[in-house]
Amino acid sequence: MVTIKDIAKVAGVSHTTVSRALNGNPLIKKETRDKIEKIAAELNYIPNFNAKSLVMKKSYTIGLFFSSIDQGTSASFLVDVIKGINHALDENYSLTVHGIDSIKHLDSISPQRFDGILVMSQSDADNEFIYHVKRAGIPLVVLNRHLEDPGIMNVVSDDKGGVREAIDYAIAQGHRRLAMIEGRAGFKSSTERKQGFLDSLLAHSLASSSDYFAAGDYSIESGHQMMNRLLALPVPPTLVFCANDDMAIGAMNACYATGVAIPGHVSLIGFDDIVFAKYTNPALTTIRRPIADISELGTEKLIELMQDPQIPPEQSLVKTTLMIRQTVAKLEV
Amino acid sequence: MVTIKDIAKVAGVSHTTVSRALNGNPLIKKETRDKIEKIAAELNYIPNFNAKSLVMKKSYTIGLFFSSIDQGTSASFLVDVIKGINHALDENYSLTVHGIDSIKHLDSISPQRFDGILVMSQSDADNEFIYHVKRAGIPLVVLNRHLEDPGIMNVVSDDKGGVREAIDYAIAQGHRRLAMIEGRAGFKSSTERKQGFLDSLLAHSLASSSDYFAAGDYSIESGHQMMNRLLALPVPPTLVFCANDDMAIGAMNACYATGVAIPGHVSLIGFDDIVFAKYTNPALTTIRRPIADISELGTEKLIELMQDPQIPPEQSLVKTTLMIRQTVAKLEV
DNA sequence: AATTAGAATGAAATCGTTAAAACAAATTTC
DNA sequence: GAAATTTGTTTTAACGATTTCATTCTAATT
Numbered sequence: 009m010v011t012i013k014d015i016a017k018v019a020g021v022s023h024t025t026v027s028r029a030l031n032g033n034p035l036i037k038k039e040t041r042d043k044i045e046k047i048a049a050e051l052n053y054i055p056n057f058n059a060k061s062l063v064m065k066k067s068y069t070i071g072l073f074f075s076s077i078d079q080g081t082s083a084s085f086l087v088d089v090i091k092g093i094n095h096a097l098d099e100n101y102s103l104t105v106h107g108i109d110s111i112k113h114l115d116s117i118s119p120q121r122f123d124g125i126l127v128m129s130q131s132d133a134d135n136e137f138i139y140h141v142k143r144a145g146i147p148l149v150v151l152n153r154h155l156e157d158p159g160i161m162n163v164v165s166d167d168k169g170g171v172r173e174a175i176d177y178a179i180a181q182g183h184r185r186l187a188m189i190e191g192r193a194g195f196k197s198s199t200e201r202k203q204g205f206l207d208s209l210l211a212h213s214l215a216s217s218s219d220y221f222a223a224g225d226y227s228i229e230s231g232h233q234m235m236n237r238l239l240a241l242p243v244p245p246t247l248v249f250c251a252n253d254d255m256a257i258g259a260m261n262a263c264y265a266t267g268v269a270i271p272g273h274v275s276l277i278g279f280d281d282i283v284f285a286k287y288t289n290p291a292l293t294t295i296r297r298p299i300a301d302i303s304e305l306g307t308e309k310l311i312e313l314m315q316d317p318q319i320p321p322e323q324s325l326v327k328t329t330l331m332i333r334q335t336v337a338k339l340e341v
Numbered sequence: 342m343v344t345i346k347d348i349a350k351v352a353g354v355s356h357t358t359v360s361r362a363l364n365g366n367p368l369i370k371k372e373t374r375d376k377i378e379k380i381a382a383e384l385n386y387i388p389n390f391n392a393k394s395l396v397m398k399k400s401y402t403i404g405l406f407f408s409s410i411d412q413g414t415s416a417s418f419l420v421d422v423i424k425g426i427n428h429a430l431d432e433n434y435s436l437t438v439h440g441i442d443s444i445k446h447l448d449s450i451s452p453q454r455f456d457g458i459l460v461m462s463q464s465d466a467d468n469e470f471i472y473h474v475k476r477a478g479i480p481l482v483v484l485n486r487h488l489e490d491p492g493i494m495n496v497v498s499d500d501k502g503g504v505r506e507a508i509d510y511a512i513a514q515g516h517r518r519l520a521m522i523e524g525r526a527g528f529k530s531s532t533e534r535k536q537g538f539l540d541s542l543l544a545h546s547l548a549s550s551s552d553y554f555a556a557g558d559y560s561i562e563s564g565h566q567m568m569n570r571l572l573a574l575p576v577p578p579t580l581v582f583c584a585n586d587d588m589a590i591g592a593m594n595a596c597y598a599t600g601v602a603i604p605g606h607v608s609l610i611g612f613d614d615i616v617f618a619k620y621t622n623p624a625l626t627t628i629r630r631p632i633a634d635i636s637e638l639g640t641e642k643l644i645e646l647m648q649d650p651q652i653p654p655e656q657s658l659v660k661t662t663l664m665i666r667q668t669v670a671k672l673e674v
Numbered sequence: 675a676a677t678t679a680g681a682a683t684g685a686a687a688t689c690g691t692t693a694a695a696a697c698a699a700a701t702t703t704c
Numbered sequence: 705g706a707a708a709t710t711t712g713t714t715t716t717a718a719c720g721a722t723t724t725c726a727t728t729c730t731a732a733t734t
Contacts (some may be wrong), residue, residue, distance in 0.1 A: 009453060011720055022684045027722060035682060054451050058400065059720035061391040062689050069402075069437070077420070077427055087419045090438055099445060104402070104435040105423055112432060118387050120342065228620050257620050264622040284617055287561050287590050289597040344690055355714050360692060370712065392690035396719050 077107035092303025170328030171204025182339030231258025425636025503661030504537025515672030564591025
C-alpha cells in the first residue's frame with residue numbers, strides 16, 4: 009500500500025506537504041500541488057480512512073437502523089430506503105445497515121463509530137435507542153414515524169392527511185358504510201392512519217360502528233382473516249380501508265376465495281402503493297407513501313446536521329398521493 | 342472518550358497490559374486481568390475501532406454489493422439477503438451496502454476498506470468488479486450467479502435443476518405445449534432457467550417451437566406483454582413458464598384483462614416464490630429460490646475465507662423447492 | 675546591505691491501539 | 705547456589721494520516 013510518505017519521497021518533499029496538497033490546503037504552491045497530485049495518481053494512492061478517522065475523530069460511516077430487519081420490515085420498503093439514501097449520500101461515506109432489535113450493547117453505538125444515524129422507525133419501542141443516540145450526541149434523523157419530541161429532526165409522510173383524502177374520495181363516490189383493517193398495534197403509523205380515517209368520517213357526520221374496525225398487524229395473513237370477519241357481519245361495509253397494501257392483498261384474496269366481487273360487492277383501498285398494487289386484479293386503489301423521497305430528504309437533513317450540529321431540529325411532512333385505480337366502486341346514493 | 346491509557350492509569354499498569362488483558366492474551370495473570378476488566382466496565386470503555394483497524398490492517402467491515410440498487414433488484418430479494426447475512430455475521434463486523442453500478446473509482450475498493458466482500462450478482466457486467474476484488478486480494482464470495490471461474494467461491498441456487506423438476510411435473514400433469522417467458526438477456530439466471538426448461542422437454546422428447554419462447558426482462562410489464570403475445574398465437578401453449586414471479590404476475594394480469602382463465606385455459610409456473618406468490622388468485626405454482634439460505638451460507642463461507650484465505654474455493658449449489666399451488670391444471674391426455 | 679513580512683515547507687507531536695523487544699522477578703535445573 | 709528458564713510486565717516502536725509550531729526561502733521595504 010502506498011502512503012503519503014511514499015509520495016513524499018518521490019516528490020522530494022515532506023509528507024506534511026503531501027497531506028496538505030492532497031487536501032486542498034491553500035498554503036501549497038500550485039506547482040508543488042500539481043506535481044504531488046500527479047505522482048499520487050501515478051502511484052495509485054488510496055488514502056487510508058482508518059488513519060484519517062483516527063486523527064480526525066470521524067468515522068465516515070453513517071448508520072441506517074431499522075426497527076427490525078427480521079420481521080415487520082416489508083420488502084419493498086427496505087429497497088426504497090437504501091435507494092433514497094444512496095442517492096443523497098456522498099461517495100466517501102459508507103452506509104451500514106442494522107436492526108435495532110439485534111443490538112446487544114447500546115454502548116457500541118458511539119460518535120466514534122457513526123458520524124450520523126438515520127432511524128427508519130416503525131415502533132415506539134425504538135425510543136430507547138433514539139434517546140441513546142441523542143444523548144451520545146450523534147447527529148440523528150428519525151424517518152417514517154412521527155415523534156412528539158421537537159428536539160429531534162424528523163421526516164415523515166403525512167399519513168393522516170393521505171388517508172383523510174382517500175376516505176373523502178370514497179365518500180364522494182357514494183360510500184357510507186366504511187370499515188377499516190388496522191395496522192399493528194403500537195405502531196404510530198397505525199394510529200395515524202386510523203385518525204385520518206376517523207377524521208374523514210367525522211367531517212361527513214358518518215357514524216362508525218366498532219364492528220367495522222378490525223385489528224390487523226400489517227401482514228398479508230391478517231388482512232385475509234380480518235376481511236373474512238368483516239364480510240361475515242350482518243350488515244357488511246361497502247368499502248374497506250386497509251392500513252397497508254399487504255393487508256389489502258390478503259383481503260382481496262379472501263374475497264376471491266369466497267366469491268365476493270371487487271369492487272362490485274365490496275370496495276377496497278390500500279396504503280403504501282407497493283410495486284404489486286398496480287398489478288393486482290383489479291388494480292388496487294391506494295395511497296402512495298413516498299418512502300424513497302422521505303429517505304432522501306432525511307439524508308440531506310442529516311448531512312446538514314453533521315456539518316452544523318446547531319441547526320434547529322424540524323419536522324418535515326412529505327405529501328402522499330392518492331392512486332386511484334379500480335377497487336373503489338361508484339355507488340348510486 | 343476513555344482509552345486504554347486511562348484504564349492503565351487507574352489500574353496502575355501499562356497500557357499494553359490493558360490491551361492484552363482485554364484481548365484475552367494468555368500472558369496476563371488472571372488476577373490482573375480481572376481487575377482490568379472490572380475497571381474497563383466501570384469506566385464504560387469502548388474500544389476505538391479506527392485505531393485498532395489502523396494497526397491491525399483490518400477494517401471490520403464487510404461489503405455487500407448488488408449489481409444495481411436502483412434497478413432490477415427485486416424488493417423481497419434485498420431483505421432476504423440482508424436478513425441472511427446479518428444472521429451469520431459476528432456483531433463487531435458491520436455490513437455496508439452498495440450498488441456496483443454506482444461505484445465511481447474501482448480503486449476505492451481495497452483490502453484496507455473491506456475485510457471481505459459479498460457480491461449478490463445478477464449480471465455478467467459484474468465481472469469487472471469481481472475480478473478487481475479478486476486481484477485486490479480481498480476475500481470474496483459471489484452469490485446467486487453461477488461463475489465459470491473455479492478460483493472464486495460461489496454460492497448459487499440450482500436454478501436449472503429446479504426448473505427441470507417443475508417442467509417434469511407439468512409434463513406429468515399432461516401438458517405438451519409448453520412455452521416460456523425468458524428473463525433478461527445477459528443474465529446468467531435467464532440462460533440457466535431456459536436450460537432447465539429445454540432439458541426437461543428434451544428428456545420427454547417434446548418439440549419446442551421458437552414461437553414459444555418470448556423475451557421478457559424480469560419486469561412485471563414484460564410478463565404482461567409477452568403473455569399477450571403467446572396467447573395470440575394460432576396454437577397457443579397450454580402452459581407458460583415464467584422465469585420469475587414478477588413476470589408471472591404480469592402474465593396473470595394479462596389473462597385477467599383478456600378473460601383467459603387460469604389454470605382452466607392456460608397454466609402458469611413462476612420462479613422465486615416471492616411473498617405475494619401465495620396470495621395471487623389463484624395461488625401461483627412456483628419454484629422457491631432460497632435467497633436467505635444462499636446469503637447465510639455465503640456469509641459463512643466468507644468468514645471461513647477471511648480466517649484462512651488458503652481455503653480452496655468451491656461452488657455450492659443450494660436446492661430449490663417446487664411450490665405446487667393452483668396455477669397448473671391437470672390435463673387429460 | 676540589512677530588515678522584515680509573508681509564503682511555502684518541514685519536524686515533531688498526536689490520535690488509540692497492537693506488537694516486538696527488553697526487562698525484572700520468580701521458579702526450575704544442574 | 706549460580707545459571708537457565710519461565711512468567712508477568714513495561715518500554716518502545718509502529719500504523720498512516722493531520723496539525724501545531726518552527727523554520728527556510730523569497731521578495732519587498734528601508
